[in-house]
Amino acid sequence: MNTSTSVTKRGLSLVAVAIAALALVGCAPAVTAPVTPTASDVWIKAVPELMDGMAMTGVFMTLENPTDEDIELVGATNTTEGLTEKPLETHEVVKNAAGEMVMQETEGGIVIPAQGSVTLKPGGYHVMYWDLLKPIPVGSTVTLTLEFSNGTTLDVEAVAREIANANETYDPEADAEGSTEMNH
Amino acid sequence: MSPHTPPKTDDSSRVSRRGFLLTAGVATGALAVGAVGVTAAVNNGTTGPAVAPGATEVVPFYGVHQAGIDTPPQSSGTFLGWTLKPGTDRETVRRMMRLLTDDAARLTQGEAALPDNDPYLATNPARLTATFGFGPGFFQKLGLSAEAPAGFAELPAFSIDKLQPEYSGGDLLIQLGSDDPLTLSHAVRQLTRTARSFATVAWSQSGFTRDQGTAPAGQTGRNLFGQVDGTVNPRRADEFAAQVWATGSPSWFDGGTSMVLRRIEMNLDTWDKLDEGAKELSVGRKLSNGAPLTGENEFDAPDLAAKDASGLHVIPTFAHMRRAKTDNPHEKFLRRPLNYDDGIHADGRTNAGLLFAAYMANIKTQYVPVQQRLSDLDLLNTWTTPIGSAVFALPPGCQAGGYIGEGLLA
Numbered sequence: 001m002n003t004s005t006s007v008t009k010r011g012l013s014l015v016a017v018a019i020a021a022l023a024l025v026g027c028a029p030a031v032t033a034p035v036t037p038t039a040s041d042v043w044i045k046a047v048p049e050l051m052d053g054m055a056m057t058g059v060f061m062t063l064e065n066p067t068d069e070d071i072e073l074v075g076a077t078n079t080t081e082g083l084t085e086k087p088l089e090t091h092e093v094v095k096n097a098a099g100e101m102v103m104q105e106t107e108g109g110i111v112i113p114a115q116g117s118v119t120l121k122p123g124g125y126h127v128m129y130w131d132l133l134k135p136i137p138v139g140s141t142v143t144l145t146l147e148f149s150n151g152t153t154l155d156v157e158a159v160a161r162e163i164a165n166a167n168e169t170y171d172p173e174a175d176a177e178g179s180t181e182m183n184h
Numbered sequence: 185m186s187p188h189t190p191p192k193t194d195d196s197s198r199v200s201r202r203g204f205l206l207t208a209g210v211a212t213g214a215l216a217v218g219a220v221g222v223t224a225a226v227n228n229g230t231t232g233p234a235v236a237p238g239a240t241e242v243v244p245f246y247g248v249h250q251a252g253i254d255t256p257p258q259s260s261g262t263f264l265g266w267t268l269k270p271g272t273d274r275e276t277v278r279r280m281m282r283l284l285t286d287d288a289a290r291l292t293q294g295e296a297a298l299p300d301n302d303p304y305l306a307t308n309p310a311r312l313t314a315t316f317g318f319g320p321g322f323f324q325k326l327g328l329s330a331e332a333p334a335g336f337a338e339l340p341a342f343s344i345d346k347l348q349p350e351y352s353g354g355d356l357l358i359q360l361g362s363d364d365p366l367t368l369s370h371a372v373r374q375l376t377r378t379a380r381s382f383a384t385v386a387w388s389q390s391g392f393t394r395d396q397g398t399a400p401a402g403q404t405g406r407n408l409f410g411q412v413d414g415t416v417n418p419r420r421a422d423e424f425a426a427q428v429w430a431t432g433s434p435s436w437f438d439g440g441t442s443m444v445l446r447r448i449e450m451n452l453d454t455w456d457k458l459d460e461g462a463k464e465l466s467v468g469r470k471l472s473n474g475a476p477l478t479g480e481n482e483f484d485a486p487d488l489a490a491k492d493a494s495g496l497h498v499i500p501t502f503a504h505m506r507r508a509k510t511d512n513p514h515e516k517f518l519r520r521p522l523n524y525d526d527g528i529h530a531d532g533r534t535n536a537g538l539l540f541a542a543y544m545a546n547i548k549t550q551y552v553p554v555q556q557r558l559s560d561l562d563l564l565n566t567w568t569t570p571i572g573s574a575v576f577a578l579p580p581g582c583q584a585g586g587y588i589g590e591g592l593l594a
């Protein structure tokens with residue numbers, strides 16, 4: 001997924017927030033406020049030291065959707081001071097044409113099924129941090145805001161944990177740019 | 185049952201096995217499922233995927249005291265000693281203890297750690313416990329020496345000691361026990377993954393008692409000398425309160441305990457040269473059932489004054505029991521050791537002994553006098569050699585949301 005799509009999607013989700021807000025103001029008694037999914041066991045792969053100026057990592061968690069309709073995790077914003085200036089992305093891990101497991105930006109976010117849950121974990125969905133400006137020591141915490149398709153947002157705190165895997169290669173979808181070895 | 189431990193049929197004990205069974209059933213309902221599985225397998229005569237009742241048994245993690253001390257010993261255990269990395273400060277140690285507590289709270293309840301690349305190895309806790317302790321270096325390195333518990337210090341040197349640095353010392357203790365060796369191994373790995381970001385391994389020592397499924401009910405366990413070991417031990421809550429749990433100052437240590445871990449090599453080859461009578465004299469108890477040489481049954485009170493026809497003490501003056509025994513209520517403690525057997529030396533000698541773990545409120549006043557007496561005279565020293573020694577202060581337990589050691593570190 002390329003950057004412009006990502007920007008568009010984020011733009012859309014902001015519009016959704018705005019509409020939701022308007023709706024609330026406009027006809028409060030008639031409209032029930034959208035339900036925010038819940039997040040548990042939120043953690044981030046620790047980055048004890050920045051390597052080769054190519055520091056990146058992933059955030060993992062379990063998201064639960066108590067409503068009767070699917071909700072997507074469409075984006076996230078870092079709120080940890082000085083950690084990165086790059087926007088966060090929702091990623092998935094897929095098999096590319098060469099048969100390798102690679103990660104790429106999700107198309108349309110990560111679905112949290114109605115009355116169900118989704119677990120973001122190494123080798124699967126994650127929220128991607130790019131271009132870290134400082135290390136994330138084991139046991140430290142990182143804060144971010146999750147953005148959902150129903151316009152709701154959720155502030156979460158991710159505890160940094162050491163783990164050996166979650167090293168998928170980034171494959172910007174057949175782009176000629178080539179792939180980059182990721183360590184998150 | 186292990187050496188040095190109460191028989192599990194003791195219903196008066198607040199740490200009885202039955203208590204844990206009830207807790208497990210209430211906490212997870214998993215035990216009931218396991219029991220149903222067993223019944224079904226028996227009824228239809230197949231060997232389906234039944235879960236042994238003990239597999240899902242859970243020991244609560246949160247509480248006034250840490251688990252793994254008054255918990256009846258599990259059949260397998262590992263002690264890990266760690267050295268804090270240079271420059272570790274209090275804030276770093278707080279982070280470490282939060283993570284270790286989180287790992288322990290999950291794994292002991294049969295849940296995968298966060299994260300855990302082998303989550304399917306976490307599902308059979310089998311009474312898994314994880315217990316943490318701080319060594320003398322922990323207090324020194326963090327500038328907390330003034331907060332060390334009363335009587336807490338490295339043991340004095342004893343003339344019997346042949347201590348090896350690779351089994352001695354340590355800033356941080358992680359003690360793990362489970363009735364399932366696979367579960368134990370997984371827990372050791374998970375906690376190691378967390379701890380090694382903050383500390384380096386000083387030593388790792390593993391041991392065992394009898395398999396809980398095959399241990400004779402109601403009998404105290406045996407050590408590798410074949411002795412019934414663990415007869416005299418605190419069992420009731422009031423005995424634990426009097427001997428094991430610290431009270432008073434420093435206040436953060438209220439409900440904690442101190443631990444002495446001695447790696448004691450047992451020379452099974454020279455022990456083999458003795459016949460049964462000579463072996464019994466070395467301790468003053470019968471090998472058959474652990475009864476004192478002056479009694480019939482294991483728990484009979486020994487008669488230290490009794491003499492035989494030739495005027496010699498029936499329980500000899502050099503006997504381990506006589507030397508270790510005390511009427512001083514302030515010199516008693518809990519013994520909860522594991523046997524170790526690390527294979528055979530190249531020359532054919534056994535490499536076996538006891539991971540002698542003792543727990544008491546105050547090392548200096550309760551443990552050292554007994555160890556000094558045994559060092560001065562104890563026939564058992566002929567076949568035993570202390571080759572490792574370490575002491576740790578084990579903080580009290582914590583509640584959900586808290587972490588082990590918070591009273592000291594917060």
Ligand code: HEM
Pocket residue numbers: 188407409411412413414415416417446448449450467469474504505508509510537538540551554555558564568
């Ligand atoms: C390899 C080393 C050791 C072996 C094989 C061993 C074995 C035994 C045995 C068979 C008993 C009698 C049964 C019982 O009450 O448990 C006993 C009792 C005892 N041992 Fe040990 N022991 C060892 C080391 C130690 C050490 C290092 C200490 C403490 C410094 C110690 C303290 C005691 C005490 C306090 C008793 C109970 C005495 C009483 O009140 O009757 N033992 N030990």
Ligand SMILES: [Cu+2]
Pocket residue numbers: 058091092103104126127128
């Ligand atoms: Cu990614």
